[in-house]
Amino acid sequence: MDYEVVSPDDRRFNNLVLLVYAIQAISLFTGLPAVIGLIINYLKLSEMRGTRYESHFRWQIRSFWWALVWSVLGGVLSLILVGYLVLGAVWLWFAYRVLRGFIALNDGRAMP
Structure with a gap:
C-alpha cells in the first residue's frame, strides 16, 4: 500500500479549510457565522x-461575497415578492458551493 506523506502544515491547512466549510454550512441556517x-x-x-x-480559500471568499450581493438584492426585491425566489436560489447556490468544496477537499483536489 502507498501512503501519502502528510506534513504538519498540510494537516493544519486542511483542518482550517474544513473548519471554514463547516462554518459556512452552519451559516446556511443561521447566517452570521459566515462572517x-x-x-x-x-x-x-x-x-x-x-x-x-x-484555491479553497479563494472559493470560500468568492462564495461569501457573491452570496452577500445576491442576498441583498433578494432582500430588496422581496418587497415585490420576486426576491423570495432570489433568496431561495442564493441559498441553494451557496449550499452547492459548500458541498462541492467539501467534496473536493475530501478528495484532495484544488478548486477551479
Whole structure:
C-alpha cells in the first residue's frame, strides 16, 4: 500500500479549510457565522499561497461575497415578492458551493 506523506502544515491547512466549510454550512441556517469564516479566510490566505488550499480559500471568499450581493438584492426585491425566489436560489447556490468544496477537499483536489 502507498501512503501519502502528510506534513504538519498540510494537516493544519486542511483542518482550517474544513473548519471554514463547516462554518459556512452552519451559516446556511443561521447566517452570521459566515462572517467569521470570511475573517479566517482573509487572515490565513497568505499562509496558503502556493498550495491547493489557497484555491479553497479563494472559493470560500468568492462564495461569501457573491452570496452577500445576491442576498441583498433578494432582500430588496422581496418587497415585490420576486426576491423570495432570489433568496431561495442564493441559498441553494451557496449550499452547492459548500458541498462541492467539501467534496473536493475530501478528495484532495484544488478548486477551479
